[in-house]
Amino acid sequence: MNAADRPTPTNFIRQIVEDDLASGKHRTVVTRFPPEPNGYLHIGHAKSICLNFGLAQEFGGVCHLRFDDTNPAKEDIEYVEAIERDVRWLGFDWGDKLFHASDYFQQLHDYALHLIRAGKAYVCSLSAEETRAWRGTLTEPGRDSPYRTRSVEENLDLFARMRAGEFPDGAHVLRAKIDMAAPNLNLRDPVLYRIKHAPHPLTGDAWCIYPMYDYAHCVSDALEGITHSLCTLEFEDHRALYDWILDQLPVPCHPRQIEFSRLNLSYTVMSKRRLHELVEGGHVHGWDDPRLPTLSGLRRRGVPAAAIRDFCGRVGVTRKENVIDVVQLETCIREALEQDALRALAVLRPLKVVIENYPADQTDWLDAPNHPQRPELGSRQLPFGREIYIERDDFMLDPPKDFHRLAPGREVRLRFAYFIRCERVVTDPASGQVLELICSYDPATRGGNAPDGRKVKGTLHWADARHAVRAQVRLYDRLFAVPDPAGEADYLAQRNPDSLQVLTDCLLEPALTDASGAYQFERLGYFAPDPDSRPDAPVWNRTVSLRDTWAKVAARG
Template identity: 40%
Template sequence: MIISNKKTSFIHKIIDNFIIRNTKKKICTRFPPDPNGYLHIGHAKSLFINFEISEKYNGQCNLRFDDTNPDNNHQKYISVIQKDIKWLGFRWTKKTKYASMYFQKIYEFAIELIKKKLAYVDKLKKNDIRKYRGTLNTPGINSPYRNQTIEENMLLFQNMKLGNFPEGQVCLRAKIDMQSPCIIMRDPILYRIKFSKHHRTKNQWCIYPTYDFAHCISDAIEGITHSLCTLEFQDNKQLYNWIMKNITIHHQPKQYEYARLNIEYFVLSKRKLNTLIQKKIIKQWNDPRLPTLSGLKRRGYTASAIRNFCNNLGITKKNNLVEISSLESCIRKELNLTACRTMAIIEPIEIIICNIPINYQQEIKIFNHPNNHDMGEKNIIFSKELYIEKEDFQENIKKRYQKLTLGQTVKLKYSYIITAHSIKKNKDNSINKIFCTIHIKNKNQKYKIIHWLSKKHAQRSEFRIYNHLFTTKNPSSKKNLLSYINNKSLIKKYGFINKYIVYNSKKNTYQFERQGYFIIDNILSTKKNIIFNQIISLKQNWKNKI
């Protein structure tokens, strides 16, 4: 179920007015991803907007893949995209659609434009087309092939379709206005030649429509009432409307733009994310440091937290950089209510309780969640040999130092207070063991509390601590993106968890007390080697200490 925005956005007002004027029309939106990579959290905002609107107005939302470029489209991306959309909790109307379903109709509309003298086959080279197009400050120049006859263009276009030209030699362009202040209206390309095998149409076609030409026609064929997109497509709207005006098609959809999502320390561009993979900065699209939906899921973010984040954003026309804390607070609030509490030692140091027998063992029953006892209980074991965090001991006492140190007393959480009286060091002068005395009678007195694990009942595990992948808040604004990679974005630590934590993909999220929220990495973990990904810290500034 989708949580509606509390405030009515400008798009909702547009639709409300549309319904007043068109009482019998059904609202229809669409989500049209290019299957050339994984979806990221920017797509989640678009998904939320389109599906929220279709649900609110009892309409429909189509999933349509923009597979107009056979070089970039791979079935594996289509499968992952569908999986991610379902994981977010969205269900598209009827069967999945593809722009390639309409290739024949789109081709026929291209013929119509040629016959109306509104399109021509251009033999200019790619660099010359770019040169002739001009700049924001200089008008474009007409192509020498612009005034060919209808018959000449029809013959050339037919030869394009038959594969009689090599790639890049010719293309079909719209004949609009090379003097237009909007560069996209300076005779944009409608069709180009590509001899790559298409994932659906195979080798049926060797000419393919551009996104701008196919997108608006696909919208019209499907009866889309509101074609919603981000502000970078604002100029494309002029071409969208020009095509709709000049082809013979009954339905006339309208395009509306909203601000795209930009989040601190994230790059929300499939092209730039793919560069990180190609340069081997990261290995895969589902790396937990990436803002891809697969990466966030592996990191431990939930679908509901991402939907709540999108809902909080609202829909505006103003681009801005969203604070990363806005996203982090959504998952932190949710996990605070749902994650089981347990103790884990990420950087261990051993302590020996000297005044209890070697075989001493005591079970201590605690709740899995202090505020939700319905989550059940578990037993932890207290014994002679324990692990504590290295940072919880300091050899040389400092003024008001409240953690364990020689002569200092602290409380082990859920159990007893101890006093450290001596240490054993390694050859490199690092501390090997700490020897302590337990004070059983003073169990309930108030002292500084530290967490611990029984050595005998601990299982060695790997903990992956994540920081921002980039060192700058707005990496997308930087020309040399790779110069801002954070070399400490992933830190691996090797510590211990309680043995009762069994690898189970259905229940694998925990709050490690005093440490943060962690999830078992289902891809890399085994029962003998459990790897935990840090989801989020307990506090917003915790990462800065790493």
């Protein structure tokens, strides 16, 4: 079954939305995807994107893209552009609903004044260390700040001077006045504003105080008329603060926050901090390194957006935290590519074959279908001559019994071509390495079938020496060698030393000279041209193998 034909699975959030619409609580659905522009999106974000945009589409509503740009010290326009590019690549569009938390800086400031005047917020002058020490623990209540009893007038004056830039970073903060003995630590007078003398990418030097995420997020939701504010489970304990803030303010609406489990993937790390460490430490080649779980890395690897959407749909939406086996993602990628990827012949580790009874100046052009199950995709012509190359692993001098490929005296089929037999082997006298094979072919087997009905057990892919395109091929694999690298004391030490192999003398059939999109290199896997690939210097990336080879590795281990 194609992903497009698979029924949309139900989940508890979809049920809530359906009930709210049926009861008349909401006339339409308004969701939002609120990324921080301080890094690239990864596949965990894809789950949230598909959920928020998908629900809006399903119920005829809208989904906003809102950048949570409340920390200018860590934000960059590069990240903004990458996020917009990734969301569009996944197949979603926010139309004219592009917003930024900074759009509401003035309103957030005015609401902060409202809280101060209502006796619900105060300026605190404790240091960050003192604030943490006085906060208490899960079993012990916190202590009131000595500045909690400042008058409304003093708080308004200090907050105005904070806004005017009179104080250095860390001198004061604005805190909500809730309950320092609350069992939920998020309600123990959380910080709403802090001083940060840093220019903002959009507002420049207009502000030197910036709202905290918990404050800016709920107010932004309310100002935009969000109906269902969907976030991951780590924000469950923040919901009480979300509701408290909105209950104190004259906001136009009070959205409902609903939490769901985040997407955790085996053999990778999803923490933005650790992704920054991998990129900035030079352990990978940038944010779009195909070994990373970033959407830009997956796209560069050749993964189709449809596979990501299908994967997110299969994972589902629950409130139970778990780790998804990366095999599930690889399966979705294979299934998507199996449907649409054209086929091609390529030899990654070439071994020369000379067909001694084939005319030296002759070239046959053999017809090969572009896809075995989709004749409507047509066919292409493969050149075949006296000298060809096969995969080095497809030959053995002294093969075991279960080896069904080429060996001395053995006959095999060349895909779409002829039967060939290995007559002699040329080796290096010093090392014993096989240099080339001398073979013969049967001209009656053109197309790969013998008129006398004889059978061969092996079918090999190949490349014509005269017409093949030389290319670099990058074999990408899992970045980490253990299922839970984040759980290790030194996660960097768990990197897979074979996560990238670069092969420089690969041979591709000539039809791939100007190819775009993903192809199945028969018997080898799915591959796609790298964005930096050029006709005179082609570079191809392995998207995924044809099967889960790691299962065999684990079984052997």
